[in-house]
Amino acid sequence: MALLTVTDLRTHFHTRNGIVRAADGVSFSLERGETLGIVGESGSGKTVTGYSLMGLLPTPPARIEGGTALFAGTDLLHCTPREARALRGKRISMIFQDPMTSLNPYLRISEQLIEPLLIHEEISRRDALADALAMLESVGIPDAQKRLRLYPHEFSGGMRQRVMIAMALITKPELLIADEPTTALDVTVQAQILDLIKKMQRELGMAVIFITHDLGVVSGLCDRVQVMYAGRIVETADTRALFHSPRHPYTRALQRSIPSLQPKGTELYTIPGLPPDLSKPIAGCAFAPRCEHATARCTATDPALADVAPGHTQACLRVQAGEL
Amino acid sequence: MSQVTSHTDPILELRDVRMHFPVTHGFLFKRHVGTVKAVDGVTLILRRGEVLGLVGESGCGKSTLARTIMQLVPTTAGAVVLEGKNLTAGSAAEVHAIRRDLQMVFQDPYASLNPRLTVYATLAEPLLFHRVCQPAAVPARVAELMRVVGLAPRLVRKYPHEFSGGQRQRIAIARALALEPKIIIADEPVSALDVSIQAQILNLLADLVRRMNLSLVFIAHDLSVVKHISDRVAVMYLGKIVELGPAADVIERPRHPYTRALVSAIPAPDPETERTRQRIILAGDPPSPLNPPAGCAFHPRCPHAQEKCQLAVPPLAADGPTREVACLRLGEL
CATH class of the missing domain: 3.40.50.300 (P-loop containing nucleotide triphosphate hydrolases)
Known part of the structure; x- marks a missing residue:
């Protein structure tokens, strides 16, 4: 399943x-x-x-x-x-594009790392901190013990992204x-x-x-x-x-x-x-106005995804009709 | 992309250019705590009609180098020579006159256009300020500029927010072209754009360089974009050029x-290549320019570093007729 x-x-x-x-x-x-x-x-x-x-x-x-x-x-x-x-x-966890704006600048990273554990699991603060340390090491942060006490601004961009990954993955x-x-x-x-x-x-x-x-x-x-x-x-x-x-x-x-x-x-x-304005209704295929293969049918009929090969689906009407 | 024959005469020369910023602590009693050597001894020649790509990671000094060429910041040491005239030694009036020949296109077209000026006002301003043409001729010239960058002249009464990112970058390019410069410095001009829009702007720049015999300094962190547009490429690391040569050569070999x-870090849009190739993964981050490593600045991350690399700063030395490389172990690798 x-x-x-x-x-x-x-x-x-x-x-x-x-x-x-x-x-x-x-x-x-x-x-x-x-x-x-x-x-x-x-x-x-x-x-x-x-x-x-x-x-x-x-x-x-x-x-x-x-x-x-x-x-x-x-x-x-x-x-x-x-x-x-x-x-x-x-x-389910998520990581974001900009690690500076998705980490809390006021909290030491140790606090941010253990937060998901304290919320979701029956675990003592001490054990959570040990987990956080192990996680920080496995995402490749050198000198992790010392860095646990630092704030996000003390890390470089790549290191912050590692911290964010550690935070997302700490609950497995x-x-x-x-x-x-x-x-x-x-x-x-x-x-x-x-x-x-x-x-x-x-x-x-x-x-x-x-x-x-x-x-x-x-x-x-x-x-x-x-x-x-x-x-x-x-x-x-x-x-x-x-x-x-x-x-x-x-x-x-x-x-x-x-x-x-x-x-x-x-x-x-x-x-x-340009890509279409999504606040206006789109007739037919949204790509038709920019498509070099578009015909009158493309702006008249809504395309639906259909198989072209096992595990390969696509939504072009003309491909489905075998014309392309 | 222009003919190799037109590449012989230099239009711009950088001689051992240095740009150092003092770092101070405290407000009333400023203590000098260090120096950021953003650009640290760059010697480079830009030829007429050439596209020179400048690549490097954030903090390597490529944008500062652009600002130094434009004389937007006073240079610490060295000379920027445009057609025989030393800009660093020139008076304000001389630099002002030379600005016409040197124009810049910035990364973010949302921030580099004045939101309160119509496109017409944006494009007319340099024409009037530098008295390029009679006031009566301005509307025709603005319309022509719009056509050159592929925008309909009827759009000139609109404001920047009414345009898409790609169109805004076209306006920024039109503004740079207004004074008919000899050199355009484009600082990450396509990084903020989507792939399909990026291709349009790259084509436009390549076309303008060819048609107007412009020289272009193209700054980017994306090597595949640089390879596509440049004749030569300079690779920067921590304020210094570490490799220089013909674009395809440098990136392929x-x-x-x-x-x-x-080069090996660029993800290839081809699953076969991705599966089979050996990727060199560097350890660590680029070091702080405030406290650069001794010797070769790259040695702490370099897989081939030896003891001598910590001791001596490698000079940019010739490697064959067209290339220059700054590595002490070049002969051994």
């Missing part, structure tokens, strides 16, 4: 300028120990999907309009606050949601952190949802990747298939715009136009 | 251990 099954998640923001359909019918599932990458550009709904599962969106303006997210028998979208608290920070969660955890870091530090996430995943056997805009990061880390555009999933496949035989025109266009895949001196492929 | 680690 899948660890997490999300069905038709719809998260809308009610703003003065109308209803923004940030996530609009997102469905996917995740097995135990699996790593799923969610890729998309700003505003594609990837972060909103993660936040919706964790129940971290401010309501209002956000509202979960529909859908279910079953995690070990509990619907994360409709459970009581009490049920949510029992899962969050215990069996079954699912980790990582929202662009390496975007604010330098490449050499990014390599360290990705390596650490892989190592911790092996040790704890947890599943990971890795949210990023960087196709490069996904290719080395994830078992399966899903691409989002304008609040919807447009393509899901295992990593190898997605990179070697992408089917949806948006996935293909995204790949072609990465500089490292292009020979030097050639003009980079660009996707014309 | 890096010589300095730091460049090797940097």
